[in-house]
Amino acid sequence: MVSKGKLEWLDLLGIVTGLSLIAALYGALVYAPTERIQGPVQRIFYFHVPSAWVAYLAFFVVFVASIAYLWRRSAFWDRLGRASAEVGVAFATLTIITGSIWARPIWGTWWTWDARLTTTLILWFIYLAYLALRSYVSDPNRAARYAAILGIIGFVDVPIIHMSVVWWRTLHPEPVVVRAGGPALEPPMLAALFLGLVAMTLLYVYLLIHWVMVEEVRDDLQLIRQRLAE
Amino acid sequence: MLGFDRLVALVAKDLLIELRSRDVAYSTLVFALLVLVIFNFAFELRAENLQVLAPGVLWVTFIFAAVLALGRVFAAERDRGVLEGLLLCPIDRGAIYLAKLVSALVLMLVVEAVAIPAFIALFGLNLPLLPLGLVALLGSLGFASVGTLFSALAAHTRTREGLLPILLFPISVPVIIATVKATTVVVAGDPWELALPWLQLLVGFDALFVGISYLVFELVVED
Numbered sequence: 001m002v003s004k005g006k007l008e009w010l011d012l013l014g015i016v017t018g019l020s021l022i023a024a025l026y027g028a029l030v031y032a033p034t035e036r037i038q039g040p041v042q043r044i045f046y047f048h049v050p051s052a053w054v055a056y057l058a059f060f061v062v063f064v065a066s067i068a069y070l071w072r073r074s075a076f077w078d079r080l081g082r083a084s085a086e087v088g089v090a091f092a093t094l095t096i097i098t099g100s101i102w103a104r105p106i107w108g109t110w111w112t113w114d115a116r117l118t119t120t121l122i123l124w125f126i127y128l129a130y131l132a133l134r135s136y137v138s139d140p141n142r143a144a145r146y147a148a149i150l151g152i153i154g155f156v157d158v159p160i161i162h163m164s165v166v167w168w169r170t171l172h173p174e175p176v177v178v179r180a181g182g183p184a185l186e187p188p189m190l191a192a193l194f195l196g197l198v199a200m201t202l203l204y205v206y207l208l209i210h211w212v213m214v215e216e217v218r219d220d221l222q223l224i225r226q227r228l229a230e
Numbered sequence: 231m232l233g234f235d236r237l238v239a240l241v242a243k244d245l246l247i248e249l250r251s252r253d254v255a256y257s258t259l260v261f262a263l264l265v266l267v268i269f270n271f272a273f274e275l276r277a278e279n280l281q282v283l284a285p286g287v288l289w290v291t292f293i294f295a296a297v298l299a300l301g302r303v304f305a306a307e308r309d310r311g312v313l314e315g316l317l318l319c320p321i322d323r324g325a326i327y328l329a330k331l332v333s334a335l336v337l338m339l340v341v342e343a344v345a346i347p348a349f350i351a352l353f354g355l356n357l358p359l360l361p362l363g364l365v366a367l368l369g370s371l372g373f374a375s376v377g378t379l380f381s382a383l384a385a386h387t388r389t390r391e392g393l394l395p396i397l398l399f400p401i402s403v404p405v406i407i408a409t410v411k412a413t414t415v416v417v418a419g420d421p422w423e424l425a426l427p428w429l430q431l432l433v434g435f436d437a438l439f440v441g442i443s444y445l446v447f448e449l450v451v452e453d
Binding site: 070122123125126128129132133136137138139141142145146148149150152153154156157160161163164165167168 | 376379383386387388389393396397399400401403404407408411427428431434435438439442446449450452453
């Protein structure tokens with residue numbers, strides 16, 4: 001059960017996260033200078049890159065939690081993997097959406113089969129499958145075990161997917177459509193990006209803790225239901 | 231070799247059941263041929279576009295047929311309680327996985343061995359059989375390695391084999407890319423070295439995922 005002290009500590013984290021998000025907004029929208037060529041659209045970069053970072057971080061946490069679960073078999077690691085996958089999918093979705101919004105005016109298209117985009121999309125599918133697998137297995141222990149197996153295989157596959165997609169792109173006969181390689185970042189831009197990274201990471205941790213707590217309650221509820229049914 | 235005998239016995243069991251019932255091979259084969267026919271309508275396959283489209287057409291056919299076959303790999307084990315019997319046998323859990331992998335691979339190769347000549351006969355494009363066979367072998371092994379493991383997972387879900395493609399396709403993206411690329415080189419008759427990086431990628435993928443699946447299979451059949 002959740003103790004009083006834990007809640008206060010979480011509230012503090014929530015306040016810090018909220019403040020850092022406001023600071024990141026200020027950094028991205030006011031403090032950072034407007035990019036000379038791309039214009040204001042470029043400011044989405046300060047949310048896009050941190051979202052992508054958090055998505056990959058979240059999937060790495062799923063990987064670690066999966067190994068830890070198979071080793072320790074404690075419900076905590078299972079909940080952590082479950083929670084991190086859900087938050088990760090949310091951030092991956094955000095990454096793809098913000099990227100598309102940026103790509104439309106700059107590249108002139110919502111989507112291009114660039115290596116990084118393609119890898120992120122495949123990753124998104126893998127963790128959708130992870131969540132689907134969980135929800136289609138009735139026995140909770142079995143669901144946890146199966147999900148952990150996919151959590152490991154999915155993450156091990158990421159570098160291979162990326163490598164194959166990069167080769168696929170570079171060995172492709174057509175010229176590479178657009179390269180993102182803009183000029184190196186100005187210090188204020190770097191600062192805004194850094195603020196965004198800190199704020200998004202804090203948001204991830206905050207959401208993750210809450211999600212783990214929700215999963216805990218959900219497990220309790222399931223247990224109660226089961227006992228009532230017996 | 232104590233383990234090897236048992237592995238052979240397990241594979242022989244699966245293949246004998248398949249030979250007698252032809253449950254999977256029959257439906258998978260007809261399905262593969264139908265997909266080829268549908269591709270003909272979808273793309274109007276002619277001499278001009280055939281060489282460009284052939285690798286994609288072949289591999290989509292193989293992969294769809296493979297998903298159909300892989301979905302049934304653990305059907306008997308689940309429906310008729312064979313798995314409990316197997317688990318009671320003094321065999322390593324990994325050996326059960328390897329046996330299933332070999333059975334699934336044999337089934338995939340049989341389908342491909344029929345579909346490739348059918349493709350040649352239907353569309354009149356000459357394919358170099360030996361190099362294509364090598365690509366098909368490596369690609370099918372990669373696909374079957376994760377596919378067999380996921381088939382065991384999917385067999386115990388509420389959707390049964392319905393979940394299999396959702397699990398399998400994203401993970402096997404490297405296999406799909408590498409096989410299509412290598413087949414493109416083979417079909418175009420380009421220098422053999424161009425296919426080499428893709429074949430290396432396939433060998434790496436095969437080794438890694440046969441290894442991981444062998445190790446984690448024990449966890450799938452734990453209860």
